[in-house]
Amino acid sequence: MEKPQQIKTVGTLMLISGIWNVLYGLGATFVVVVGSLGLGLLCAPITILPSILGVFEIINASKLMGGDDLSFSTVQTLSILEITTLLFGNVLSAIFGIIGLVFYNSPEVKAYYAKG
Numbered sequence: 001m002e003k004p005q006q007i008k009t010v011g012t013l014m015l016i017s018g019i020w021n022v023l024y025g026l027g028a029t030f031v032v033v034v035g036s037l038g039l040g041l042l043c044a045p046i047t048i049l050p051s052i053l054g055v056f057e058i059i060n061a062s063k064l065m066g067g068d069d070l071s072f073s074t075v076q077t078l079s080i081l082e083i084t085t086l087l088f089g090n091v092l093s094a095i096f097g098i099i100g101l102v103f104y105n106s107p108e109v110k111a112y113y114a115k116g
Contacts, residue, residue: 003069004112006103010075011064017082017096018057024090025051050088053081072113075104 029047032040082097
């Protein structure tokens with residue numbers, strides 16, 4: 001069975017979100033550290049979290065867009081983590097996470113994973 005278009009779209013959105021999260025996390029960390037004259041290094045572990053998620057998104061998006069399939073739960077977990085980036089003010093990634101959850105709950109995708 002051929003991979004549904006929704007899975008390919010989620011892979012593309014996940015790649016864009018991953019790149020954006022890496023840039024967003026590194027930028028936020030830089031602003032916090034420089035803006036507080038170095039005292040923000042204490043907050044760096046928190047502000048770097050979107051970058052860590054971005055790396056996982058890029059790795060899994062490349063698998064998803066390639067020949068590999070990710071488990072249904074992996075993609076759902078990544079979509080939920082994308083939504084939680086709203087806590088960091090990252091609206092774009094949150095929107096992509098919602099779209100990912102909607103696409104992965106479509107009947108075509110569920111049937112694809114049920115047969116696979």
